[in-house]
Amino acid sequence: MLSGLLVASPAQATDGSVSARVYYPNTSGSGGEARAYLDFTGRSDVTVRNLTVRDICPGDGRPVRAVLVVLDTDGKRTTIPPYYSDRNGCGSDGTNFGTYSLGLSDGWRIKSISLKVCVYNSSGNLKCATSAGRDNPYT
DSSP states (O other): OOOOOOOOOOOHHOOOOEEEEEEESSSSSSSEEEEEEEEEETEEEEEEEEEEEEEEEESSOOEEEEEEEEEESOOOEEEEEEEEEOOTOOOOOOOEEEOOOOOOTOOOOOOEEEEEEEEEEETTEEEEEEEOOOOOOOO
């Protein structure tokens, strides 16, 4: 007979979803959203799964873009290009960018990663929202 306590590994404990929703000012809900699943694989590495950006609009012509934001263990916050844009206009599914691996240089130690989504106007970045950070179990 086996007995004991089962404990999740650190990666299971902190990998998971991030999402953010931004609202265009003075509208009844237009704006955008972004979501992804983060699977940390090391101190400087993460697999980003199903990064999806969705433009929520009445056909307003305002693009929506999302980008990952990394907080390192020294407290430095940096956006990590590229910026991902919904290519489906006002479609209900948005654009899914699939799965990719992100490996930062050896000097980086990822403390957490957030997802930032912005709606733009002709003057540039108009309004943004950022998800809560997802902590890296390896740092």
